[in-house]
Amino acid sequence: MSISFNGLGSGLAVSDIVDALVNSEQAPAEARLNTKEASLTTDISAVGALKSALEKVQTSMEALGDSDKYQQRSTSGTDDFISISADEDAQPGSYNVKVDALAQAHKLSSSAFTSDEAIGAGVITIGSGDNSFSTVLSATNTLEDLRDQINNGPFTGNDSNDSVVATIVTSDLGQHLVLTSKETGEENAIKITVQDSDGNNTDTGGLSRLAYDVTDADPLNHTTNLTEVNAAQNAQITIDGTLVVSSSTNEFSNVIDGVDITAKKLHDAADSGDISDISVTENNNNIKSGLSGFIASYNELLELSNTLGASGEDGVGVMAGDSLLRGVMSKLRDTITNSVNVEGNSLSLSQLGVTTDRYGVLSLDSDTLSDQINADVGSVQQFFVGSNDDDGGFAQSFDELMSFYTDSDGIIQNRIDSKTNQLDDLDDQRESLTSKMESLSSRLYAQYNAMDLLVASLNNTSSYVQAQLENMPGVVRQSN
Incomplete structure (x- = not known):
């Protein structure tokens, strides 16, 4: 531990001098560390926001890659007498059902x-x-x-x-x-x-x-x-007034292609006007809702990209000129314009009603999409899902592209991890700087204290010599 005798011998403000010298060394170094930390933190935040937006786009496209969600069937007809369900094998149509007997x-x-x-x-x-x-x-x-x-x-x-x-x-x-x-x-x-x-x-x-x-x-x-x-009794229903069907249970599985019927209550003579009516319609709402969700998430990503990469009079974005941002957006634009071979014909998002304005913003022409679905919903499904003979359709290739950036070991996470490691290194540099400044402070105090003691010693010697000279014979003192 060093002891400071500030100004005892020299009259100098030793503490102020040492603090000023230490600060002149420390301040620029801390400023460099703070600037670097702010840059790293900003980059991590920006790249993290980009990753989240990409994951949202990726998730929205995943729904369009699920074959189970295509060509679903909507049914109506469940009432007090029957309940019904249908799968994609059910063909659109209508039927009436009369419950003649319940299983017993x-x-x-x-x-x-x-x-x-x-x-x-x-x-x-x-x-x-x-x-x-x-x-x-x-x-x-x-x-x-x-x-x-x-x-x-x-x-x-x-x-x-x-x-x-x-x-x-x-x-x-x-x-x-x-x-x-x-x-x-x-x-x-x-x-x-x-x-x-x-x-x-x-x-x-x-x-x-x-x-x-x-x-x-x-x-x-x-x-x-x-x-x-x-009595042991089978259930019995009559379809369309002529087709009689029996079952050992109250469930009639696939008696109409893709339609299961469960009998719940007898139609008796009083219910002749309440014969159950079944209607099966094709439901492809997943395509429009899926594309709408994809377009919304893509446009949000585009807006974020424009903000992060801005470079102009209104300001500069935190990722302006960044090759990562330019690369992922360029690949995305190329991908959404790609065509997929469907049974010998090419099909693209633009043919499904997805349009792009001059700023890159996507929108959906519902009429074009509906026309394509009505004309050949199977081709639309194959565009997104693929067939059994290949590795998948548009949705899978899109997912593979996104995964390159968004996976836990993807390019974006690797960048985040690298920047985080650099932040950890800054903490070590701060500790090193603190130790270095403490050492400098101790050394300066030791030097200035030694100087102060020397000056004090010289002053004492000067005073002694002056006193001896004044007391020598023949020395005339000046009067006041």
Whole structure:
């Protein structure tokens, strides 16, 4: 630590002199660092704004490269009786639909049993649709035991119950076993056969009291020891008054190309004037909305570019003359004028109604676009999306161009990272400058303090010599 004796010997303002000398060294260096920092910060901000604008343009074009958004179908006709949906395979048109029947699950109910009554020993086999399972009952099993075995097993062999739910309903007469198929439709009707321990598998005694089998074509061979509560029933609709369609569920998939219909409610005689009307129209709104979004984002980018690259009487932009800005805007202008080969013919954005004024601003001629869509929407889709035989259409090539600039390892981010590293270097230079100025200050204080002490010593010597001379014999002092 240096100690300053400001002016004790020399009378000089040592602190002021040292501060002035240090500041004369420090101020220009700090000014250079501040200027460099401002330049780097401004560049990072400008290039970051450019990247954001480019990403917005890139995103707007991505929507036009999604093939799933083309030739969609808009449908109308969902009402109290039906609901509908359609995909791109649906052809524009109109139809009327009448719901004749709703799908119904098969339900059977047994006669009454007491809670502790043995229902009979043997094997009972239950089938519904493609599923069939068997379970074994002992002479002491009750209706509740059978219900539990139907729902949870055990079953014989590798059987499993995927098709029937068993419940017990208790009436004034006793307990009734109720079986309901899990799936609707005639093909899921329940069939119950037994191997009764008494040897008679179809009578109304023992386990055969639960037999139900109406699969034989001859009604005389039917076994109906259970009561049918709800018949297994298919849904049925009539299209355009003549075309009858059945389904095991209430869903009719693709009965009209690309159109799915779900029946919800019967049309009865009172609803004859309310037959459901279905209308399918083609929806290509994504093209116009996509192009409009692209044009808006491009024009915003163009305005930003003009501001950043301005050079004239009104001022100079922060990226005036910058090769990055000139390069990306030049490539963009070239790209949006490019043509794409579509089935042997060239197609471009200008042919789709995208026009450019003398300042480069884009606009959309909706009539031209509509004419092109109506004439051949497939070609428009292929222009943007490409076909299965190539690497993609306009949207993909545009995305590849933008990615060169906007990717996390793209040219713009590399520039931002480089400038950020330079900012970090400035921090190191500031610390170095501070250390250097502290060293200079200490050295100057040491030099000036040494000078001050020397001057003080010389002054003391001068005073001593003067006093000795004055006290020598023969020396006459001057009177005041």
